[in-house]
Amino acid sequence: MDELVTMTYSEAVREALAIAMERDERVFIMGEDVGTYGGAFGVTGDLIHRLGEDRVRDTTISELGIVGLGVGAAMTGMRPIVEIQFSDFTAQAMDQIANQAAKIHFMLGGAVNVPLVIRAPGGSGTGAAAQHSQSLEAWFAHIPGLKVVMPATADDAKGLLLSAIDDPNPVIVIEHKLLYKTSGEVRPGDTRVPIGVAEVRRTGGDLTIVATGVEVSRSLEAAEILAAEGIEATVVDPRTLKPLDTETIIAEVIKTGRVLLVQEAVKTLGFMSEVAAVLSETEAFVHLRAPIKRLAGLDIPIPYAPQLERAAVPQVDDIVAAARTLVQEW
Amino acid sequence: MPETSATIQLLSPEGRLVENAANEELHALVRELDEGQLRRFHRDMAVTRRFDVEAANLQRQGQMGLWVPSFGQEAAQVGSAYARRQQDHVFPSYREHAVALVNGIDLVDIIELLRGNTHGGWDPKQHNNFHLYTLVIGSQALHAHGYAMGIGLDGAHGSGDVERDEAVIVYFGDGATSQGDVSEAFVFAASYNSPQVFFLQNNHWAISVPVERQSRTPLYLRSTGFGIPAMQIDGNDVLASWAATRQSMDAARTGQGPRFIEALTYRIGAHTSSDDPTKYRDGADVDAWRAKDPIARFETYLRGLGTEESFFEEVREEADAIAADARRRTMEMVGPPASVIFDHVYTDPHPLMAEQKAWLERYEASYGENA
Ligand SMILES: Cc1ncc(C[n+]2csc(CCOP(=O)(O)OP(=O)(O)O)c2C)c(N)n1
Ligand SMILES: [Mg+2]
Numbered sequence: 001m002d003e004l005v006t007m008t009y010s011e012a013v014r015e016a017l018a019i020a021m022e023r024d025e026r027v028f029i030m031g032e033d034v035g036t037y038g039g040a041f042g043v044t045g046d047l048i049h050r051l052g053e054d055r056v057r058d059t060t061i062s063e064l065g066i067v068g069l070g071v072g073a074a075m076t077g078m079r080p081i082v083e084i085q086f087s088d089f090t091a092q093a094m095d096q097i098a099n100q101a102a103k104i105h106f107m108l109g110g111a112v113n114v115p116l117v118i119r120a121p122g123g124s125g126t127g128a129a130a131q132h133s134q135s136l137e138a139w140f141a142h143i144p145g146l147k148v149v150m151p152a153t154a155d156d157a158k159g160l161l162l163s164a165i166d167d168p169n170p171v172i173v174i175e176h177k178l179l180y181k182t183s184g185e186v187r188p189g190d191t192r193v194p195i196g197v198a199e200v201r202r203t204g205g206d207l208t209i210v211a212t213g214v215e216v217s218r219s220l221e222a223a224e225i226l227a228a229e230g231i232e233a234t235v236v237d238p239r240t241l242k243p244l245d246t247e248t249i250i251a252e253v254i255k256t257g258r259v260l261l262v263q264e265a266v267k268t269l270g271f272m273s274e275v276a277a278v279l280s281e282t283e284a285f286v287h288l289r290a291p292i293k294r295l296a297g298l299d300i301p302i303p304y305a306p307q308l309e310r311a312a313v314p315q316v317d318d319i320v321a322a323a324r325t326l327v328q329e330w
Numbered sequence: 331m332p333e334t335s336a337t338i339q340l341l342s343p344e345g346r347l348v349e350n351a352a353n354e355e356l357h358a359l360v361r362e363l364d365e366g367q368l369r370r371f372h373r374d375m376a377v378t379r380r381f382d383v384e385a386a387n388l389q390r391q392g393q394m395g396l397w398v399p400s401f402g403q404e405a406a407q408v409g410s411a412y413a414r415r416q417q418d419h420v421f422p423s424y425r426e427h428a429v430a431l432v433n434g435i436d437l438v439d440i441i442e443l444l445r446g447n448t449h450g451g452w453d454p455k456q457h458n459n460f461h462l463y464t465l466v467i468g469s470q471a472l473h474a475h476g477y478a479m480g481i482g483l484d485g486a487h488g489s490g491d492v493e494r495d496e497a498v499i500v501y502f503g504d505g506a507t508s509q510g511d512v513s514e515a516f517v518f519a520a521s522y523n524s525p526q527v528f529f530l531q532n533n534h535w536a537i538s539v540p541v542e543r544q545s546r547t548p549l550y551l552r553s554t555g556f557g558i559p560a561m562q563i564d565g566n567d568v569l570a571s572w573a574a575t576r577q578s579m580d581a582a583r584t585g586q587g588p589r590f591i592e593a594l595t596y597r598i599g600a601h602t603s604s605d606d607p608t609k610y611r612d613g614a615d616v617d618a619w620r621a622k623d624p625i626a627r628f629e630t631y632l633r634g635l636g637t638e639e640s641f642f643e644e645v646r647e648e649a650d651a652i653a654a655d656a657r658r659r660t661m662e663m664v665g666p667p668a669s670v671i672f673d674h675v676y677t678d679p680h681p682l683m684a685e686q687k688a689w690l691e692r693y694e695a696s697y698g699e700n701a
Binding site for chain 2: 032033035036037038040058059060061062064065088089092127129130131132268298299300301303304305306307308309311312318321
């Protein structure tokens with residue numbers, strides 16, 4: 001196997017974009033400030049210079065328009081990748097996402113595909129306040145017809161995106177603003193991460209932590225702190241929220257009998273509520289020796305002030321404390 | 331996008347009055363302004379610019395996560411802001427610091443907002459109905475229309491008495507013109523003949539995207555197809571900005587329907603402190619617009635009217651003092667306690683908020699014991 005390359009999460013996304021575009025003429029990128037500027041978070045970088053402005057298209061400010069054009073282009077044989085500058089603004093585009101992209105294949109009896117990829121940075125922690133910091137993945141996972149992936153590492157950011165581009169269904173890729181600058185080892189070349197396969201990132205016998213997005217690295221950090229106290233945690237990263245790899249999650253929970261579910265999104269009806277429901281409906285339930293524990297964002301808009309923003313979503317300390325309680329009390 | 335033959339200008343970049351058939355009516359309005367008002371135009375533009383520079387420095391020194399500069403757009407803002415009447419409502423975007431100042435906002439409240447110490451910054455009811463900054467592009471165009479519809483339902487416009495009839499002004503940028511909200515607001519406003527003025531500051535950029543990407547034709551032509559009369563003005567000319575807005579607001583309030591103003595101006599600074607404009611535009615353009623500076627031109631004009639140096643000196647001193655005061659108060663600011671995060675999620679007590687608040691307090695107390 002070729003040697004791994006260390007790069008940032010955002011470089012990994014860019015590499016996937018470049019590989020897909022170089023390989024397939026139908027692939028193009030659209031979004032606000034994705035061209036000369038290289039993207040609000042620098043993700044598209046120099047792609048406009050490498051691939052030209054026809055294929056890296058700066059758009060007007062119209063999220064509904066951008067996604068709608070993407071749906072049309074996808075239906076007629078292109079492979080559009082649209083960037084929504086902040087995932088919060090998928091709200092503007094929701095008709096095209098939920099009523100169009102998600103349903104066209106079904107409503108046209110399978111005659112037309114919508115191979116559209118929507119990349120959208122989500123999450124808090126950058127001081128961007130209530131309308132630029134939400135974690136909205138559950139919205140999309142709730143819509144039949146959409147696939148939803150949430151890469152937590154650089155290699156997954158690249159591999160899941162390459163899989164998403166090839167997927168004949170609309171795929172929402174929720175990236176995380178805080179992860180863009182983090183580095184990781186990435187497999188070189190056209191390497192995929194399959195959609196629908198979870199990854200066990202660490203194994204330990206005392207409890208199983210299931211975490212998504214930015215909470216994956218926080219959970220791994222928490223697991224090291226817990227290990228120093230003699231508590232060993234397994235950490236599972238679903239990577240794809242829909243379709244969900246329930247098999248891996250159930251198997252890993254059965255092994256330890258304790259489960260802590262960690263998400264950044266607000267708690268009520270979040271993605272982990274679904275995971276909790278899956279665990280309580282399946283054989284995992286009879287292996288549990290403790291109640292299922294969810295650790296999630298508070299049910300509030302993300303506050304602007306940095307110290308309040310931190311308090312609103314699970315941090316490493318919070319994961320350590322919740323895991324410790326779970327193991328000590330049960 | 332350069333000026334067109336339709337661009338209305340009362341004051342040239344050199345500070346000389348421009349008189350022609352197209353601007354005659356506006357000149358007539360301006361002639362009614364007294365010297366004190368002209369001086370206030372200058373004072374508010376100069377104070378905002380000085381404050382803007384200070385705030386940008388405070389941001390660089392780590393006092394705010396983000397600063398949004400208004401540098402270069404002072405004339406469009408100050409002129410239009412003074413054109414409102416007491417009974418009107420103002421819906422800003424997020425760069426309208428000069429409009430805020432004219433409407434009685436303590437500029438330090440904007441710093442407070444951008445530090446995250448408050449979520450909204452001010453109470454519009456206590457600040458001349460100057461509504462909150464809107465960050466989601468284009469939304470406020472619809473909010474403004476919602477209020478304008480309410481004026482219609484109240485029968486609070488159309489009597490012909492400009493001191494009583496109400497109107498609404500909404501500010502937005504060239505980038506926002508592409509957002510559906512703005513076109514939808516045009517449709518509603520025209521359909522309901524609402525007392526609403528759309529005030530576009532075409533500062534030529536939407537972050538890195540030039541206005542040419544938003545529109546191939548001058549933007550002032552946009553609204554006429556919707557049935558809304560429009561005017562394109564030199565937005566760096568405070569007199570044109572005041573007179574065009576005064577005329578449009580009075581037309582709207584007296585029942586003649588909505589109006590649209592495109593003010594041509596330029597974002598001299600970065601989009602925000604997070605932006606580096608050298609990545610996407612060259613200095614020549616910026617220099618050309620610096621030569622059309624709104625404050626310098628009006629200062630020249632005032633001097634021509636006989637305004638003494640001592641006035642400009644006083645304004646400089648006042649602006650410096652306001653900037654120094656802003657710095658001092660910013661350094662003294664204390665952040666809000668964590669307990670406030672549940673406030674105002676709902677208007678009334680909510681069981682989930684109570685539960686999570688209690689949880690957070692217990693949780694933080696447990697740290698206190700361990701610490
Ligand atoms: C709905 C929405 N999409 C994207 C953004 C990100 N964004 C913030 S400012 C901006 C550019 C706005 O340009 P313009 O309307 O010309 O106003 P200006 O900043 O020039 O005053 C963009 C795209 C946003 N805030 N809201
Ligand atoms: Mg603009």
